[in-house]
Amino acid sequence: MAKTKIKCLFTDIGGVLLNNGWDRKKRAEAIEKFKLDAEEVNERHHLTFDTYEEGKITLDEYLDRVVFYTKRNFSRKAFKEYMFSLSAPYPEMIKLMKELKKKYGFHIAVVSNEGRELNDHRIKQFGLNTFVDFFISSSFVHIRKPDADIFKLALDIAQMQPEDVLFIDDREMFVQVAEKQGIRGLWHKDFETTKRILASFGLK
Template identity: 35%
Template sequence: MSSIRTIFWDIGGVLLTNGWDRHQRARVLGGLGVDLPDYESRHEAANFYWERGLSSARTFFDQTLFVHPRSFTFEDLWPRVCAESAILHPGSFEILKSLKDSGRYRQATLNNESRELNDHRLDAFALRPCFDYFICSGYVHVMKPHPDIYRAAVEISGLPAQSALFIDDKQENCEAAVALGMRAIRFDSSEQLRTSLADYGVAA
């Protein structure tokens, strides 16, 4: 039998598209006539606080976008930001739901995302029923690959680190999990994920 008892999932890149990456920013803000280099000059500094849940979406956009007069408001912008999220890997959803239905594992998120976008994505894509709890940078105020977010995940699980399996599309995030004693799968495709899970004795 598998020694895995908890499976932690990244969201952007494994299940869904990213929340607000540079391509999404270019589409949304470019379509609104925003000077993208001007916006990007402020994005990183403000995003440090937003993705860690230390500022709100409104504050983030006030600091990055509404420093100049605009022909649109935050209320006009936010639905466009949310609309950028989409299902990226339907096969990953099938695996996620199969593992949930099996009842053999606890499942949790372990992702970097602002609080507001994370809440939107969990609701819009009906993800909440698939997970037992949520470890999100916007909730715990620290981001992957910092060791503290993995430490929080293990401690909240109440189970040993070696019984946790983490799925993420970024190698550095997987390496950080392994350094804390967790197992990890670097995600490439849903087919590869199914095979890699089987290698750990997890049938999906």
């Protein structure tokens, strides 16, 4: 097994391993498909989505507030199935994570902001639990990035010192918050750039 100073890799899910499951673009697609009022849905979404991502309400409660606050001509089941169908993997990134873990033997932890039901679906649908050792998801631990406490908790769960960890995220601010905790950061922009930066950390 090859040697590396990195003992654990922290990574986001949305924007790194998979697409963002329910971002502005995905909501726009759902609004068009189900003929919803964009302004009303987005306003309600912004008022309550953080609460959903922190695991304080269920997906059904989120949808009660954002979509089903009035009678609709489609079912809740149809809308949820459509939401889940919007997720897609980034196969090159998943393959890279698996290959690096096999080569260097480090642990991989997810540190992400995701609501529980969407997160559970994405983990199982794309086999993330086949190579990720543990999930510090906002809906599991009731803390969201950019709260620095989520990184402190991740270090405790991983039983790692900050200097042992490299964190990958597609949001520059979240990388900067991790770096403030002494964790090395990698701002993910695209596969080739991340692959090159990982090599500069000795992960080839």
